[in-house]
Amino acid sequence: MGPRGFTFLASLMSLAIFAGLNIAAQNWLSPARLDMTQNHLYTLSDAAREVTQDLSEPVELELVYSRQLAAEFPDIRAYGARVRELLTEISARSNGNVRIVETDPAPFTPDEDRITDAGLESAPTAKGDPLYFGIIGRNSVDDQIIIPFLEPQREALLEYDLVKLISQLDDPTPPRVGIITDLRSLTGYGRNARDPYILREMARSFEIEQIPENFQVLPRDLDAIMIIHPPELTLRQQYELDQFILRGGHALIALDPASRSVLTSRGRRTRLSSGLGKVETTLGLLPLHDVVIDREIGLPVERIENGRRIVEAQPLFIAPPPANMSKTDPVTTELSRSINFGAAGRLVATPPMEASFEPLIWTSDDAALISSQKGGRDLAPRDLLTDYAAIGESQVLAGRLSGRFTSTFTADDIPPIKIPDDPVEARLLNIPEVLPEHLATAEADAQIILVSDADLFSDEFYISPANDTPAADNAAFVLNAMDNLAGDAALVRLRSRAPSSRSMTRIDGMRDEARNRLYEEQSVLEDQLAATEARLEELKAQGAAGGFLSQSRNLDEAQAEEMARFRADAIDIRDRLRGIERAFRADIDRLEQRIVFFNMWLPPILTALLGMLVVFWRARRKGR
Known part of the structure; x- marks a missing residue:
């Protein structure tokens, strides 16, 4: 065989080997991948x-x-x-x-x-x-x-949605969850686009049953119940919840010392706090009388002062980060974002010997306490920081009670069922002919997740209005809890994989440093501006009292000069404040320019230089 024939044959063999290796790699290596995302979004869990x-x-x-x-x-x-x-x-x-x-x-x-x-x-x-x-x-x-439709906005939950669908096909009967609440926003079934995000997400996995406010007997086929800022419970209702717990019931209970959601929707005359009555004694839970504030993990809020937008931490609305969550409980162990609370209480539980209480979420060590009456008022951060007295230890915001409990009721003081005279109303109560026997002690272990705030269920506290997606892990926490209490516990780990919004830590640090450096000068200038504007208003009021239309004509010469001076001072102070704001942005703008340079300009420049070096090197070799 001549050289040309050998070359042709070798080329064909190389092409065949190359094609075969590609086919083999397609079959053998297709599952292989290198996932560099922070939360391993592209790796099957x-x-x-x-x-x-x-x-x-x-x-x-x-x-x-x-x-x-x-x-x-x-x-x-x-x-x-x-x-x-x-x-x-x-x-x-x-x-x-x-x-x-x-x-x-x-x-x-x-x-x-x-x-x-x-x-x-x-x-x-x-x-x-x-x-x-x-x-x-x-x-x-x-x-x-x-x-019905795979929305790109839910990409972070894609694996959860698909695996949940597979799990439901294996067991098509959804768990039934009963809801007891006094919050109007949570009285739906999750099938309406206007329902809160948490209800809409729950409807994907659970059958929701709204328990009426006048219930006297709990449905017996519930897998779990949610008690979210309940109305004032009658003794009969307290007894039903007591017996539900003793029968090994699973419940998510969210109480509130000062519900901001109720305050916003119904006003101050409405009851802002909630409790469980004698059921709190059954659980060994102290009533929520105080509101926790925390200046270290306060949510940023905006306020307008002297026409300027100011962002500052609000200690009343706190956002515990994942570092302040249990890493051993499946409900919180894989949460990657903070959970937003509004005027939360502190949980203090002393369960009986056969039960235990484990914290799930807590504040920083810099937390302080205020009264629930004060927590229900619209207070600015500076009002809360004036008499701030840190306790020196973290406060529990959410926890898990598990084990066996003893009833607060005896067989002799069981509250009777009140059957209405109207037969239609009596039928609607769905009272069974035979009621279960009274339990003095538990017949099975109960699982209860306690939360000291009902506002975390409200969309306003964690849903981004721009795209209707969560900006915090409030919903993930609640849905993880319900999956753990009533659903497939394996799904908890899937939902918790939602990636956090990764903040630009260096820019945040630069902003904080600039704010600390310039805050004192800014405060002095703002005080001067307020005093100047107040004096201007006083001079205008004096002119108006004189019945003039054009102040500059009718004011005496001294007043006119004083007003002109104050106006010039106000303009100068505003210019200096704008200069401070520009200083806030200066370092960030320089960093942005460096990022643009390194990402957009440096690679092609290096490539061009490398190409020029190669051409120069080859030219020198030819010259030799």
Whole structure:
């Protein structure tokens, strides 16, 4: 064989080997990946593998995706690739339990009729054709559960949503959760777009039952109950909750010493605090009389002073970071963002011998206490900091009570059921013919998660109004708690993987340093400006009392000169304040310019220099 023939044959063999290696790598290495994201967003979690590998029967997930239409929308197209990639990995890691199919429905076809009948939603496009992007899940007995539309805003919860769907297909009956609350915003069922975010998310995993305010008997088929800022409970209602706990019930209880949500919606004349009556004695829980404030973890709030926007920490609204959360309890161990509280109380629990209390969330050591009456007022941060007296130790904001409890009621003082005379009202109470026997001591371990604030359920405290997404982990905490109490505990670890909004720590540090450096000068100038403007108003009032229309004509010469001087002083002070604000931005602007240079200009400059060096080096070699 000649050299040319050998070269040709070797080239063909190399091409065949290259193609074979690519095919082998596609099959063998497709699951391999290097995930450099902070919270390992692109790595299938152990909890997801646990759920998918332990299915009692295979399930099928159908990805309905209008791929051609999605090509016109970069966000949808990128998210479609992410969904397809994750579905492929779930299927590969499920030991054959999860089968994936994909459908690209054309308009006016049987496929489109089938998916619309299933309940999938479409997004409108400029061409008028519907864009479908959802999931239809099926199990072997033809149960069907859907995700109507995969919204890119929920990308952080994509793995949770898919694995939850798989878990529901394996056991289609959702847990039933009863809600007792006096908060009007939490009286829905999560099916309305105006319902709070927490209710809407709960409706995806649980069957919600609103327990009426006049209940006398709790439903017996509840998997868990939520008691969120309850109304004043009657003795009969307290007894029902007491017995629910003794029967090993699971509950999330959120009480409040001064509910800001109630204050905003109903005013000061409404009861702002909440309690459980004799049930607190059953649990060994002290009433919430004080409000916790904490200047170290206060939420930033804005105020307008002298026409200027000022941002400062509000000690009444606190945001404990993940460092102030339990790392051993599944409800909080993987939360990655702070939880926002509003006028929270402190939890002090002394449970009986057969029960225990473990803190879940707590303040810093710099916390202080104020009365609930003071906590229910609109106080500025400076008002709270004037007489701030730090306790010197952290205060518990949320905790877990678990174990066995003893009833506060005896068999002789069981509150009777009051049956209305109206037969219709009596029927609505759903009172069973045979009531369970009274328990003096627990027959099973109870699990109770206590929270000292009901405001953390309110959207205003943690939902970003710009995109209706959480800016803090309030919802993740509550939903983790309900999954732990009534649902699949494996899902807790999945929901908690939502990535935190990563702040620019260096810029924040520079801003704090500049604020500390210039705060004193700013305060002096603001005081001078306030005094100057007050004197100007006084001079104007004197002129107005004289009945003149043009102050500059009618004021005497001394007053006119004084007003002109004060106006000049006010202009000068405002200029100096603007200079301070520019100083706040100067270092940050310089850092921004350096970042732009290193990210946008330096790489092409280095590439060009490297190319020039290579050309110069090759030219010198040829010259030799």
